[in-house]
Amino acid sequence: MSLPRINASLLLLAVLASLTGCGRPETRIERGVREQILHIANGSEPQELDPHLVTGVTEHHLIMSMLEGLVIEDPKDLHPIPGVAERWDISSDGKVYTFYLRKNAKWSNGEPVTARDFYETYKRMLTPSLASEYAYMLHAVQNAEAFNTGKLKDFSEVGFKVLDDFTFQITLANPTSYFLSLMNHTSWFPVPVSVIAKHGPVYERGNQWTRVGNNVANGPFMLKEWRVGYKIVVQKNPHYWDAANVRLNEIHFYAIESTDAEDRSFRAGQLHIGYTVPLSKIDVYKERHPDLIHINPYLGTYFYRINVTKPPLNNKTVRRALVMAIDRETIVEKITRGGQLPAYNMTPPGTAGYTARAQLRTDFEAARKLLAEAGFPGGKGLPPIEILYNTQESHRVIAEAIQQMWKKELGVDARIVNQEWKVYMDSQRTLNYQVCRAGWIGDYVDPNNFLDMWTTGNGNNDTGWSNAEYDRLIRAAGAETDTAKRHELFQQAEAILLDECPMIPIYFYTRVRLMQPSVKGFYPTILDNHSYKFIYLEPLDKPFSRIQL
């Protein structure tokens, strides 16, 4: 064999070897560990990266890597810890918050973060022409709602005040005990208004300041790359005040909409952290890879709304019968299988220390009696009830289970109807339904977030239900500063809600995700928020091997 031939053969061998696994190529996550680059699945493509224009959870996760508010959340239990503000005072009446900003907080362009930045940020957020969909998150502030809805023209009358470059004061309309928790929502993060002004009108949509090259951040990371429909890369921000303690160099957020595609990527070693797990694989992971699957409580309730404006569901007794004839244990054990808790009330247990006393129960016998009492013994004479859900397999199976339970236990016929997402939402808004699937994920950790939606005329009530005493209790809770008294008011309100049953709680959500053991500092939290500054990657003893199921 001549020399060039030997060389060619060796080359061929090397290529084959690299292809078949001898000298296996490094996977993306192994390289990530080496270079401190986190690869994480993040649901769908974000709408925007402007905190004033986004509404979704996907966007929230991205933005919280790049922007930092006055307070941030503790990575383990989410209690407020210093962010841009190194400390704060709260007035004795619970209405005035004074924040003392740290002097070394900087934007990624090197400019200092000042009280003026926060003032200008909130002015932009509340300006009607921007039409920020989440501006109501700021309505707890004095006159904020009036300015936001155009009734007040002068922003200086809104409860934001710059005391000096590094002291910022917020005056609330009512004492709001969960205010600091509220401030961790995306809508409270600062934006660099002077930078925004360079890229178009500040108070209108269509500004391009969030794009790569234009974007300026004050958080632990800053925008490096944005491949629409694929991924967003953020890199460590050298100007961040706590940069010395940020251990990751980059985070790659992938927009993967298909849960199956995401699962395959995870198994091939392309993701450190997944977003969700295909329903059919939860049990397999639990059995074969318990170290990779993480199931944790998530602040949200899966429930059905009942349209109380039309017969026969305007009859409370009928509603109560239907609510009692659902076996929630079976639903979470046999259908959802993701460790969800059966829900017998609206507010997830332990929300900011509140667990509802009043509880619904499953009691088929009592349900049958109630139905007979309402004039429909054995379901006779009751017209079929329609259950509406948005087209999705997981909602369909739950609806079918409930349909069967009602038929078997009460003799009630139910029809299930699915509609495409936007059509379904339209039907819900216009009360064009009888019973309708819904879900509610908390924006902040407080029972108010789950209970004030049921007040009369609330935009998210969508059941036509109204109760004066309930409204009064929720209003009173809003003005109460004492936590114990406030919780007692919520207890009474929730008892009314559960007695009247304009909705059927079904289960409390969990977050089910896959995560490589090399990820450290990523703790389960009830809002599924994770401060990225605390996360890092640690090499494992054994090399990664592709996950076989």
Add this chain to the structure above:
Amino acid sequence: MLRFIANRLLQTIPVLFLVATLTFFLVRLAPGGPFSAEKKVPAEILKNLEAHFGLDKPLYVQYAEYLGNLCKGDLGPSFKYSNWSVNELIAMSFPVSLELGCYAISIAMLIGITAGLIASLRANTITDHAPMSLAMLGICVPTFVMGPLLILIFGLTLGWFNASGWDSARDRVLPALTLGGYYAAYVARLTRGGMLEIMSQDFIRTARAKGADDRRVLLKHALKGGLLPVVAFLGPAIAGLVSGSFVIETVFQIPGLGRYFITSVFNRDYTLVVGTVLFYFALVVLLNLIVDILQVWLNPKLRFE
């Protein structure tokens, strides 16, 4: 020829106008709007939001404004991805779909035409039945089965390729094979059919009588005519291929154009719906024109028409 092309392009203008009009109104007729969300937006904010996108104006004014912008080549801002215009979204995603489409077409032609030719030359023997059965299988197995299957074998078991993504040259292989393989099956069957028909024509018999050998008969006389059905098929097929495939893009996580055809409708992203439909329409027109020109070149009979 130039007159033919100019004529065809002129004819498309009224059709383009019709397509724009139909899509514009149809998507607005669908229940639910771009801003209906699970958590309700306050009425005042919704009003401002609609004003920003011009939805507060009467429909005919919106339509006139849309057409005006369209004439300038401006497809408007996306309702859902508010940072980007529809032009930008298409400009970013189309190159990806085009690249993948080109690989897929190359694979489809290479495998399809070769298999079809071999099969037609040895009609009704094992060398015909084997590739044709395989082609039938290729047509029957949808891409959403073939894609995950290839990933399972070559990505997760053998570890030769990534399970998804669009970063390195390697990431192109599996999606191109999945998409190309599917079309290769059609091309193979069309090639076989076309070739068998042409090989039974008189002029082929004449060529043989004159002493032309097999190779000459095939390449010089038969191939051009035999491929006519393939060419006719390729016009719309290429338009479909290069404008992206929702399934392939979802299975392999590819940032192409295909997904927008589906998601824009679900999001009621009015401008993106109309934009993608118009873009696709323009592609189909262009490719059909190219196919017509090719067919004239391939088929002398058409030149007289």
